[in-house]
Amino acid sequence: MKTALGHLRVLDLSRIFAGPWATQNLADMGAEVIKIERPKKGDDTRAWGPPFLKDAQGQTTKDSAYFMAVNRAKKSVTLDISTQEGQDIVRELAKTSDIVVENYKVGDLARYGLAWEDLQKINPRLVYCSITGFGQSGPFAELPGYDYVFQGMGGLMSLSGLPDDQPGGEPMRAGVAVSDLITGMYATSAILAAIEHRHISGKGQYIDLALLDCTVALTSYMAMNYFLSGVVPKRLGNAHSNMVPYQVFKCADGNMIVAVGNDSQFIALCKVIGAPELGTDPRFESPGQRVINRDILVPMIAAILLTKNMEDWVTLMDAANIPCGPINDMKQVFENEQVIHRKLKRSLAHGAGVQAPAVASPMNFSDTPIQHTRSAPMLGEHNTEVLENILGMDKLKIEALREKGII
16 A cells, blocks of 8 residues: 655664654654664663563563654664764665654764765755754753753743642643654654655755754744733643633532633533523623633632533533533543544554554545554664665675674
8 A cells, every 4th residue: 555655765863752753753654764773772762661562472572662652663773873884884774765863962973974964965865854952053052951851941831730829839841741742743844844845956955953942832822922911921720821711620520621712612601501691791701801800700610510520511511512521541541432433542563473552643644544554663673674675785794793783
């Protein structure tokens, strides 16, 4: 079956999360992704467990859930790029690749002759994407940093968490590595844009992506709120800065989300909860008025929602087309009938001889569907395949490289 990117080869020199997330997106769309890893240890995240995958004999492997979440459908080749022979192999692979993705510290790959300036000379059509914490320039360019750091520096944590005057009030990071994830998504978009431009120019180009930049971009409308008002946004917990009611409410048996985004939804909500007069109250007649008077409106709604169970309210609100829903844990997510219908949990073949679970790609194409055929690779699983089929090495040469510890 044809795929969207089956004509592209990606040389993946990235590790941890942001880079691998981008290259997994490309692999999902059919690109051949060759992941270069350190001999013996591999990507750091292989060890970021438990939990770890179990093989066909029930023994724990060295592949963590974390690693498997961002490396499916790739080919793993172990290579010591600090050696001349390892660098030569990278250069040979780059000659026939369309894309290189790397997230080494600024200047590290230049020491090995593997920087953009080096590889574009041997392959002018190469699209080369560098992902770092702070970018390739500026006073912080050479500093390291993980996702957590950028959620803080980029302003995201100043917007997340309960207000200081409430119990437990403090800045909070998101429950997943959103700075890494959004950087990976921007990288995917930028890479495909550069590939598209290559059709016109005939040349590749260099992409400089920073986690800090991407995190700041993610603040989106909150940054604009600040620009236009001059007021530094404060943490509102589960409430929304620009829409009311748009938050978590307690019910008789648990919590639910009510997310009203316009006047018609608000009027419908007021009718459903048995307080139609709120829908015509001048204090609440527009989104802006509801934001200004949130401290009056929200307690009124909260008191009413406490009188019924969550499922009862969700049923009533769904019938009135009011955006709402429960707060599901992971077990409940994958038991949800819509999630099951959309086939968001998959079972993929793994080199350990088992079917490994995976979360499906959310991209759905009419003509070039995502294949979901292979789980993340075992360390060095594709050494022989890649070196033989792409570089034309014979078995003696490959074995020599193995004995030297280069692969």
